Amino acid sequence: MTELNDAFENALKDIKKLTTRPDDATMLKLYALYKQGSVGDVKGDKPGFFDFVGAAKYEAWEKNQGMSTDEAKQQYIDLVNKLGS
Template sequence: MASIDEQFKKVQQLLAVAKPKLNTTQKLLFYGFFKQATVGKNNTPPPKKSDLSGTYKWNAWKKVENLSQDEAKTKFIELAKTFLPANSKL
């Protein structure tokens, strides 16, 4: 069985190829899990209120900041599986 880091990288590659159609909420879920998985806890100051895109992204990351990086990777992988073709090899 591949390590969580190997699975995380693989699923990112599969998503890049599959290019699933995602709505804004789904994109923000992926973003939050990805930032938590790769950076860790969100210790950045919130963006200016006029930066709506930045605010949505910041909030998505902030919502999952209590997950460990491995937990965030696992959540990212689980979410990705719902958008990848059934025959995708992880």
């Protein structure tokens, strides 16, 4: 494993240790960066209009279209570190 992947795995563990839940916008950003870092560009169809949460997650992930997985991992790590400070 690379150093970046190790740091990403640690950030995934650290996010669960936060004492307060981040706001919804930050949660969406974390979700989108996690998906982009672990899967890559968004795949599949956008959830239907009445699936508000699913649609919001899809749109947040879609905004990262074209971002490399390494860049997404680094941004995720940076955001988790900022939240843990």
